[in-house]
Amino acid sequence: MSKANNKNVLFKAIGITALMTVFAFAMVPLYNVFCEITGINGKVVVSEALYDEVETDTNRTVTIEFITSINRGMPWEFKSTINKIDVHPGELKEVMFYARNYSQKTITGQAVPSVAPGQASFYLNKTECFCFDQQTLKPGEEIKMPMKFYIDPELPEHLHTVTMSYVLFNATSKGSDSVAAN
Amino acid sequence: MSLLKKVMSGLVLFVSMIMGSLWAAEPEYSTLNLRPGVTDNSQLVYDLHMEVVVIMFAVAALVFAAILFAVIRFRKSKNPNPAKFSHSTTLEIIWTVVPMLILIYLTKPAISLLLDMEDTSKADMTVQVTGIQWKWKYKYLDSDIEFISSLSTPAEQYNDYERNAAEKGENYLLEVDNEVVLPIGKKIRFLITADDVIHSWWVPDFAVKMDAIPGFVNETWAKINEPGIYRGVCAELCGRLHGFMPIVVRAVPQAEYDQWVEKKLAEKAEAERLAAEAAARSWSMEDLMAQGKEVYEAKCAVCHQSNGEGLGTFPALKGSKVATVDSADDHARLVILGLNAMPKFGEELSDADLAAVVTYERNAWGNDTGDTVQPGRIAELKAGK
Amino acid sequence: MAHDHHPTGLSRWLFTTNHKDIGTMYLWFSFIMFLIGGLMALGIRLELFQPGLQFWDPNFFNTLTTMHGLIMVFGAVMPAFVGLANWLIPMQIGAPDMALPRMNNWSFWILPFAFGLLLSSLFMEGGAPNFGWTFYAPLSTKFGPPSTDFFIFGVHLMGISSIMGAINVIVTVFNMRAPGMTLMKMPMFVWTWVITAFLLIMVMPVLAGAVTMMLTDRHFGTSFFDAAGGGDPVMFQHIFWFFGHPEVYIMILPAFGIASHIIPAFSRKPLFGYSSMVYATASIAFLSFIVWAHHMFTVGMPVAGELYFMIATMIIAVPTGVKIFNWVATMWRGSLTFETPMLFALAFVVLFTLGGVSGVMLAMTPVDKQYHDTYFVVAHFHYVLFPGAIFGTIAAVYYWLPKWTGNMYSEFWGKIHFWFSIIAVNLTFFPMHFSGLAGMQRRVPDYNMMFEGFNQMSSIGAFMLGFGQIIFLGVLIHCIKGGKGKATDKVWEGAEGLEFTHLPSPAPYHSFEQSPEVK
Incomplete structure (x- = not known):
């Protein structure tokens, strides 16, 4: 019942609380790491992969589908030039995406990728992608953007179709949104 | 018999009645139980469900029987001298191990079923489903068909605040304007995503429930065995009209499906032609206002309200900056492109409807800007001119 | 401390450090919240009595389900258990009072403010929180009503209150047991509560973290839960349920x-x-x-x-x-x-x-x-x-x-x-x-x-x-x-x-x- 003893336990308990507070925020990077490892949610690794001349598995064909959508309030046209493509695992392919700013303002866009099934994101390697950085287009300007990728031949046997989805967001600045909202 | 005993035995009776009614329930259309549904997996889900129900109620019944027995046999009047024991290692081991075995037994079929449910490979066709506050957008990736499907139950049927609601139809709140038509006997892959908040696409007859998450794509699948109309709902709270965004799937034989695709494509071409025609001619203020009111009531009033005064977080349009101060072009752009909670009506409404509704919003409820917006101007705005 | 003299009237309750007084206040507070949350449940059941919308706008209905859940979980069940802990733990372990009596007083008196804030949101422009007690993003972040910020602050306060209550239980149980009462002789209520207290200090900070991320997403330009900025709405659910499932056992x-x-x-x-x-x-x-x-x-x-x-x-x-x-x-x-x-x-x-x-x-x-x-x-x-x-x-x-x-x-x-x-x-x-x-x-x-x-x-x-x-x-x-x-x-x-x-x-x-x- 001594005061010193109370303080001892009290500080330990506060210590646990503080640690858990840190943990709560640490869950954000942990979650991202976890997603990258397990492919939860098809969160894609947003970094360049190197194409290291992997062996192409010509006996297997995987269909890659492309889906694009545009977030609200984003005055751009945005689409892939093809809807789907057949590839052999290990083969490096390039797909072009088209974007056009049809507004009267200069606008910066950011495409956010996602892959279904999530498991496939682990075997999808992009050596070049417009989604790695932002695009800024002047009024009326249009652009063709390449995306180069290859499928790791280790891709599990049961996967035959992989869908790559891109959502285009307006990344100009958060301030300009609220003006239009009023 | 004391009151307690009566109620205890009543409880047992209650449980057995419920188990009885689960069996008695019509397998096709039950308001008591899960549906066996119309896919192989929905049948397996139903079987597994029934198995768990039986085992779990058996376990519960055993526990209740033991309690009932204790309550009757070991009451103070019957057993004035309590025993003193307070543990039994054998018993405790038994009731740790036996439940474990039961659980292991249940896990086995669950695992194989789950693996099958998650296997979306080798699909025959793909439909992209997008949840939007409070409607669903369907895009057939293999046949260039795209449409929005929303509740078709008229507001007169559900608005009963004055106790004067119209008589409700059989499929009240479970009917839509554009049904999703799908072929039977084909493995259909659904790519599910959302535009604003999280929704969940649920069709009980397919045992398919998948969250639609903005910015991400989820996939699931169904292979429908029987033609018919299957109804589902949004299963994740998504805002005000969460309870008002049903799903209706009409499953038809392949030939009929092919006809439907052709019809849809023809309709689309026709709609484009009509839209071009409408855009080409000049509309009078009266025409725009009349058409605009109709569109507004159907599409806009759920949030902004018929009187244009908004509701809660949904802003008022009456006297608002957008509808009176801003230029008609800016106003139209906002309707076309959407922003935050405002959907992109550019992909849902024709140019004429867009022009009409913008005109209506700028002139109704005393906004009186006198502006008219022509469909041709909408087409120009969409093209960035 | 050794005499039975104590102030009476309002100041007795306001400044009390006595475990029984505080326990009583917790219990009455929880009963009041139970009745308020219950009234909301009746509002829900009233609307659901028959098909059609008879009483509430769907948005207010969502508010009712949200507030019912929040009030019952954080206002009725949790304070009731803390109240019981206050009353019973010192008596059951042979202690004169809780170990940290002043903290005990604060942990209670935070609650009326927390729930005052939460309930006041019912009268705010745009209405009270309407996104379910699980407040999934982005419905609660991008799409939440302005009163969401009051909700966030309210959750912070009740979290602090719970953590203080839990710490008090832990210190009391570890330090104030009567001689001879070993851990394995403690009454079951004390055992279950000390385990609950550990759950509380481990998960309430996670809840606080989740609502803080919501707050910064709403106002400070972060995108923890927004795909547009590289975040993920599903992550919100992971964080929430990392708190939420232990919370179920806390209750x-x-x-x-x-x-x-x-x-x-x-x-x-x-x-x-x-x-x-x-x-x-x-x-x-x-x-x-x-x-x-x-x-x-x-x-x-x-x-x-x-x-x-x-x-x-x-x-x-x-x-x-x-x-x-x-x-x-x-x-x-x-x-x-x-x-x-x-x-x-x-x-x-x-x-x-x-x-x-x-x-x-x-x-x-x-x-x-x-x-x-x-x-x-x-x-x-x-x-x-x-x-x-x-x-x-x-x-x-x-x-x-x-x-x-x-x-x-x-x-x-x-x-x-x-x-x-x-x-x-x-x-x-x-x-x-x-x-x-x-x-x-x-x-x-x-x-x-x-x-x-x-x-x-x-x-x-x-x-x-x-x-x-x-x-x-x-x-x-x-x-x-x-x-x-x-x-x-x-x-x-x-x-x-x-x-x-x-x-x-x-x-x-x-x-x-x-x-x-x-x-």
């Missing part, structure tokens, strides 16, 4: 402890398997940290994750089963009587078992995908919470009320309260199993006619249940004002524990001036 473990006191007392027989009860409680608490994603089987997790969370969740049934079997074994060959506390404790065991079996059903991923977000889930968690947490609390109040007030409550009216409640609780929540299985989703103000019958039963049951709690209020006031005469020191023939064997009724203002000897 039930103390009730386990209560049942473990009452059932032996009225069976006149010691608790069966004390040590396995302790281990079962600890393992349930441990498991609660590794099963959270079973609330999210439809978000599109990889199949390996779904399998893991299914199996881990099913394992929880084992220690939970052990507890139920132990209670039954406690009654076995005992000498049972059925006073009100025993009736509520029995109902707790029976109905909690029902909630448990539907829990096992929900754990199985392939079928959960059908049950998820339907009324079946609503039925499940109300079976765990109402007959579980709330009946547990009510049983505790009846059991210890004579010790607290020195007066016997009216057994007749207590039993009326019981029968009213048990019939109503089943009438309210049992039909929800069926409407859920048949396809009625959660959190909707309107439904197809095929669900009408079950919803009407639920609505009638809910109003009965609400009325039943008015009887409870009457019994409480009657007992405090003198009740059915003086209670004996031991109160119940089979009562065990220091509070019954070593303290008079009513218990003195400072429980144990001198530590009792525990053999």
Whole structure:
């Protein structure tokens, strides 16, 4: 019942609380790491992969589908030039995406990728992608953007179709949104 | 018999009645139980469900029987001298191990079923489903068909605040304007995503429930065995009209499906032609206002309200900056492109409807800007001119 | 501290550091919140009595479900348990008071402010929170009403209050036990509470983190939960349920402890398997940290994750089963009587078992995908919470009320309260199993006619249940004002524990001036 003893336990308990507070925020990077490892949610690794001349598995064909959508309030046209493509695992392919700013303002866009099934994101390697950085287009300007990728031949046997989805967001600045909202 | 005993035995009776009614329930259309549904997996889900129900109620019944027995046999009047024991290692081991075995037994079929449910490979066709506050957008990736499907139950049927609601139809709140038509006997892959908040696409007859998450794509699948109309709902709270965004799937034989695709494509071409025609001619203020009111009531009033005064977080349009101060072009752009909670009506409404509704919003409820917006101007705005 | 003098009137309550005064305030606060949350539930049931929208706009209906959940979880159940802990733990471990009496005072007085903030949002422009008590992003971030910020601040405050309460319990239990009371001699209520306290200090900071991220997402340009900025709305659910699942056990473990006191007392027989009860409680608490994603089987997790969370969740049934079997074994060959506390404790065991079996059903991923977000889930968690947490609390109040007030409550009216409640609780929540299985989703103000019958039963049951709690209020006031005469020191023939064997009724203002000897 001594005061010193109370303080001892009290500080330990506060210590646990503080640690858990840190943990709560640490869950954000942990979650991202976890997603990258397990492919939860098809969160894609947003970094360049190197194409290291992997062996192409010509006996297997995987269909890659492309889906694009545009977030609200984003005055751009945005689409892939093809809807789907057949590839052999290990083969490096390039797909072009088209974007056009049809507004009267200069606008910066950011495409956010996602892959279904999530498991496939682990075997999808992009050596070049417009989604790695932002695009800024002047009024009326249009652009063709390449995306180069290859499928790791280790891709599990049961996967035959992989869908790559891109959502285009307006990344100009958060301030300009609220003006239009009023 | 004391009151307690009566109620205890009543409880047992209650449980057995419920188990009885689960069996008695019509397998096709039950308001008591899960549906066996119309896919192989929905049948397996139903079987597994029934198995768990039986085992779990058996376990519960055993526990209740033991309690009932204790309550009757070991009451103070019957057993004035309590025993003193307070543990039994054998018993405790038994009731740790036996439940474990039961659980292991249940896990086995669950695992194989789950693996099958998650296997979306080798699909025959793909439909992209997008949840939007409070409607669903369907895009057939293999046949260039795209449409929005929303509740078709008229507001007169559900608005009963004055106790004067119209008589409700059989499929009240479970009917839509554009049904999703799908072929039977084909493995259909659904790519599910959302535009604003999280929704969940649920069709009980397919045992398919998948969250639609903005910015991400989820996939699931169904292979429908029987033609018919299957109804589902949004299963994740998504805002005000969460309870008002049903799903209706009409499953038809392949030939009929092919006809439907052709019809849809023809309709689309026709709609484009009509839209071009409408855009080409000049509309009078009266025409725009009349058409605009109709569109507004159907599409806009759920949030902004018929009187244009908004509701809660949904802003008022009456006297608002957008509808009176801003230029008609800016106003139209906002309707076309959407922003935050405002959907992109550019992909849902024709140019004429867009022009009409913008005109209506700028002139109704005393906004009186006198502006008219022509469909041709909408087409120009969409093209960035 | 050694004399029985204390201030009276308002300042007694405002500045009190006495564990009994604070316990009393917690209990009354929780009862008031219970009634407010209950009124909201009646608002929900009123709208759901028949198809069509008769009373509320759908948005206000969502507000009702949200506020009902938040108030019941954070305002009714949790403070009720803290109140019981305040009253009982010092008496049960032979201590004069809680270890940190001033912190005790703060932890209570934060609560009225927290809930004042939360409830004031009902009167704000744009309405109160309407995104469900689980406040999933982005519905609560990008799409939430302006009052969401008040909600966030309210959650922070109640989190701080819970953490302080929990720390107080931990310090008290570790430092203030009477000589001879080893850990494995502690009463079950103390055991369950100290485990609950550890859960609280581990998960309330996570909840605080989640709402803080919401706040920065809303106002400071971060995108933790927004795909546009590289965030992920599903991550919100992971963080929320990492808090949320242990939270579920925070709301039930103390009730386990209560049942473990009452059932032996009225069976006149010691608790069966004390040590396995302790281990079962600890393992349930441990498991609660590794099963959270079973609330999210439809978000599109990889199949390996779904399998893991299914199996881990099913394992929880084992220690939970052990507890139920132990209670039954406690009654076995005992000498049972059925006073009100025993009736509520029995109902707790029976109905909690029902909630448990539907829990096992929900754990199985392939079928959960059908049950998820339907009324079946609503039925499940109300079976765990109402007959579980709330009946547990009510049983505790009846059991210890004579010790607290020195007066016997009216057994007749207590039993009326019981029968009213048990019939109503089943009438309210049992039909929800069926409407859920048949396809009625959660959190909707309107439904197809095929669900009408079950919803009407639920609505009638809910109003009965609400009325039943008015009887409870009457019994409480009657007992405090003198009740059915003086209670004996031991109160119940089979009562065990220091509070019954070593303290008079009513218990003195400072429980144990001198530590009792525990053999």
